[in-house]
Amino acid sequence: MNQFTRFLDGDRLSRLFTIPKVNMTDIIEIIIISFIIYHLIKLIKDTRAWMLFKGIIVLFLVATIASVFRLNTILWIFANTINVGIIAILIVFQPELRRALEQLGQRNFLASIVQFEDQKDKGERFSNFTIDELIKAVYELAGTKTGALIVVEQDIKLTEYERTGIPVDAVVTSQILMNIFEHNTPLHDGAIIIRNNRIVAATCYLPLSDNMKLSKELGTRHRAALGISEVSDSITIIVSEETGKVSISIGGNLIRNVNGEYLKNKLQYIQKKSIDVKKFKLWKGRQKNEKSTN
Known part of the structure; x- marks a missing residue:
């Protein structure tokens, strides 16, 4: 019986350190999530929301510690304030969220991924x-x-x-x-x-x-x-x-x-930054951007 128990423990330990099977769908999801997280952090890094973001991370660390050590009162407080907290985050981050949606809808951002047939050569913007x-x-x-x-x-x-x-x-x-x-x-x-x-x-x-x-x-x-x-x-x-x-x-x-x-x-x-597209393209090569000067 003891040998059987040790076998189960060993089998469970081996499963714990087994590398999970990763397919192409998982890789695509990881790339998309990484892309979104990177641009969200880049968006708020130089704003006042960055300090608030770090404060939220500290709160989640406190919640994790409370869960490990079974600090029930702290967990109860977190569980009953999470809904209000989400609404508060949306209110506090409202300028940054609006800016993110505006940048998401910019034509240049979409044009770097997908091109449409209705985009014709516009020529020069001004003389x-x-x-x-x-x-x-x-x-x-x-x-x-x-x-x-x-x-x-x-x-x-x-x-x-x-x-x-x-x-x-x-x-x-x-x-x-x-x-x-x-x-x-x-x-x-x-x-x-x-x-x-x-x-x-x-x-x-x-x-x-x-x-x-x-x-x-x-x-x-x-x-x-x-x-x-x-x-x-x-x-x-x-x-x-x-x-x-x-x-x-x-x-x-x-x-x-x-x-x-x-x-x-x-x-x-x-x-001279015009759009010259003759047909639908699924992917357009990224243009070389100028180096910004602060």
Whole structure:
């Protein structure tokens, strides 16, 4: 009987250390889950939600210890507050969850996996004349330390923020841009939105970034530029009223003190970033991304 018991114990021990059989479905599930977890962590790493996320991990560790040592009172508290806790997490993480869903729905993200037939060659977003006039106006404004906030739209439409301003619908020229941001004019306050070769609206209100790592010497104009770049694929040009320096914000990154050549290269990059698809493709090769500068 003792030998039979030892056999059972040995068999159970061998099953414990047996490597489970892994098939192709398991591998696909592991890759998908790893991809989702990685991007969720990357999304909240530089936000205030990161500290809350670490606090939740500590709570789950406490619950695990309580389960091992049978601390029934602590387990009872966790069991009766878990439903409320889930709702509280959704409320606390609401900005991050909204940002995640917005990024999930971005056309560029979906286009990196699946291409559709209705995506035709769009050509250039705007003309070289628009680029030249934009750069000329920006550095004229910088020379006189006139503050400016210019949002150049890409794939994601900024209609929601366009409605907060005053419709303009004018061709992009340096004279119009400088006149808009001139002090004590009706349209100088707020941001302008450029779509293709036209200024569609002025005095627009943009969402402010809650990035705690943003330098305290930067004001509302820079925080608004960073905020719109976090919720869209637009590129925003900022002229500082205090220093006259030119900065740009794109993809949640703020690049400060840029010169005219750098700005022109960025604008030419998004100008020619068009979609050229002739038929349905299941997978598109990943394009080489530019290295972001903080």
